[in-house]
Amino acid sequence: MYSSFKFKHFHFFIIFIFILHVFAATPILSFNNFLESAKSPEVFDWMISIRRKIHENPELGYQEFETSELIRSELDKLGISYKHPVAVTGVIGFIGNGMSPFVALRADMDALAMQEMVEWEHKSKVPGKMHACGHDAHVTMLLGAAKILKEHEKEIQGTVVLVFQPAEEGGGGAKKIVDAGALENVTAIFGLHIAPELPIGEVASKSGPILAGSGRFEAKINGKGGHAAIPQKSIDPILAASNVIISLQHLVSREADPLDSQVVTIAMFQGGSAFNVIPDYVTIGGTFRAFSKQSFNQLRQRIEEVIVGQAAVQRCNATVNFFDESKPSYPPTVNNGDLHEHFVNVAVDMLGINKVDSVTQPSMGAEDFSFYQEVIPGYFFMLGMQNASNNRFDSLHSPYLTINEDGLPYGVPLHASLASSYLLKLHGPK
Ligand SMILES: [Zn+2]
Ligand SMILES: [Zn+2]
Numbered sequence: 001m002y003s004s005f006k007f008k009h010f011h012f013f014i015i016f017i018f019i020l021h022v023f024a025a026t027p028i029l030s031f032n033n034f035l036e037s038a039k040s041p042e043v044f045d046w047m048i049s050i051r052r053k054i055h056e057n058p059e060l061g062y063q064e065f066e067t068s069e070l071i072r073s074e075l076d077k078l079g080i081s082y083k084h085p086v087a088v089t090g091v092i093g094f095i096g097n098g099m100s101p102f103v104a105l106r107a108d109m110d111a112l113a114m115q116e117m118v119e120w121e122h123k124s125k126v127p128g129k130m131h132a133c134g135h136d137a138h139v140t141m142l143l144g145a146a147k148i149l150k151e152h153e154k155e156i157q158g159t160v161v162l163v164f165q166p167a168e169e170g171g172g173g174a175k176k177i178v179d180a181g182a183l184e185n186v187t188a189i190f191g192l193h194i195a196p197e198l199p200i201g202e203v204a205s206k207s208g209p210i211l212a213g214s215g216r217f218e219a220k221i222n223g224k225g226g227h228a229a230i231p232q233k234s235i236d237p238i239l240a241a242s243n244v245i246i247s248l249q250h251l252v253s254r255e256a257d258p259l260d261s262q263v264v265t266i267a268m269f270q271g272g273s274a275f276n277v278i279p280d281y282v283t284i285g286g287t288f289r290a291f292s293k294q295s296f297n298q299l300r301q302r303i304e305e306v307i308v309g310q311a312a313v314q315r316c317n318a319t320v321n322f323f324d325e326s327k328p329s330y331p332p333t334v335n336n337g338d339l340h341e342h343f344v345n346v347a348v349d350m351l352g353i354n355k356v357d358s359v360t361q362p363s364m365g366a367e368d369f370s371f372y373q374e375v376i377p378g379y380f381f382m383l384g385m386q387n388a389s390n391n392r393f394d395s396l397h398s399p400y401l402t403i404n405e406d407g408l409p410y411g412v413p414l415h416a417s418l419a420s421s422y423l424l425k426l427h428g429p430k
Pocket of ligand 1: 133
């Protein structure tokens with residue numbers, strides 16, 4: 001009895017080993033395969049040419065017409081179906097069996113209104129516009145992932161949704177993508193940003209808040225202009241605006257919890273045009289940042305109260321504009337804890353444990369990726385694109401930014417693996 005029981009179990013054991021062997025022998029969605037494919041000359045050279053084409057022709061938010069066209073023509077060549085236009089220039093592609101579950105990967109497409117100062121063969125051909133935030137690389141890597149995922153389409157246990165979104169730089173393109181219903185039924189979304197200070201083959205992220213919520217404001221402080229030598233006949237908006245600025249600096253230093261990082265910066269001050277004339281009004285403007293919605297809303301309310309109240313002390317009246325329609329505030333970018341675990345597993349498997357910084361320092365920068373995270377779990381991470389040969393410090397939004405194209409093949413398999421293995425996980429035992 002005892003021995004036959006053992007024998008029976010031995011049989012089950014053999015069957016189990018056989019099943020394991022069959023699964024192990026099937027090269028489904030292997031992370032290393034993805035990395036190898038992305039590094040192959042066929043994929044790498046194709047990506048370089050796409051990235052350079054986009055870099056030469058930068059387009060600002062909601063004007064990414066040619067970039068969008070290029071994306072669609074590559075998707076056509078790959079046989080990938082898509083929706084267009086979504087949010088003006090956006091393209092939403094689909095790879096897989098067309099059925100649930102759906103997982104999304106995002107790339108932003110827009111450039112910045114600045115003049116490229118780097119002299120190289122593929123410098124921006126549009127004066128005053130430059131891909132200085134690396135969104136040309138983001139589009140390229142998502143197309144790379146699309147190519148590799150398409151080759152494995154039959155193995156995808158659900159559908160990967162490719163989100164090519166417009167207007168990340170201030171235009172809140174992500175919000176328009178959400179409003180267009182493009183993420184309905186999507187379970188999770190992943191996004192990445194190039195990091196010119198991080199070495200190639202390395203990634204960095206964290207669970208919870210990683211980027212701040214960001215808002216902008218402009219205030220008009222109205223006084224009464226007059227002769228600069230007869231101030232008693234005027235109401236001086238320059239002095240009022242100066243006091244407003246000083247008072248605004250007390251919000252973070254005196255009202256915020258010192259352990260809850262916040263920023264208020266006045267970056268614009270415009271008023272007056274002559275040495276001997278007190279102007280009628282002054283315009284000031286700036287940005288404010290916080291890591292929680294509560295702190296952000298509190299800061300916004302106090303900015304308005306301080307501007308209006310402090311202007312009144314000097315007999316001026318003030319109006320404050322937060323650009324809710326044209327430049328919506330970005331919520332804080334907050335990474336989902338379960339997706340963080342998934343990301344760390346995928347990235348460590350692919351790159352090795354010492355290449356994955358999973359507790360990176362958050363930054364007061366902002367991202368409209370946060371709009372996706374307001375409606376579904378989302379995860380955002382930094383991808384190394386350091387240019388080791390460059391001794392000048394490269395930073396995003398710098399007219400001197402050069403990115404190391406050798407980093408492109410790493411974003412591709414990360415995108416592809418994050419999505420495909422997430423779908424596999426959803427199908428696995430709960
Ligand atoms: Zn940017
Ligand atoms: Zn960016």
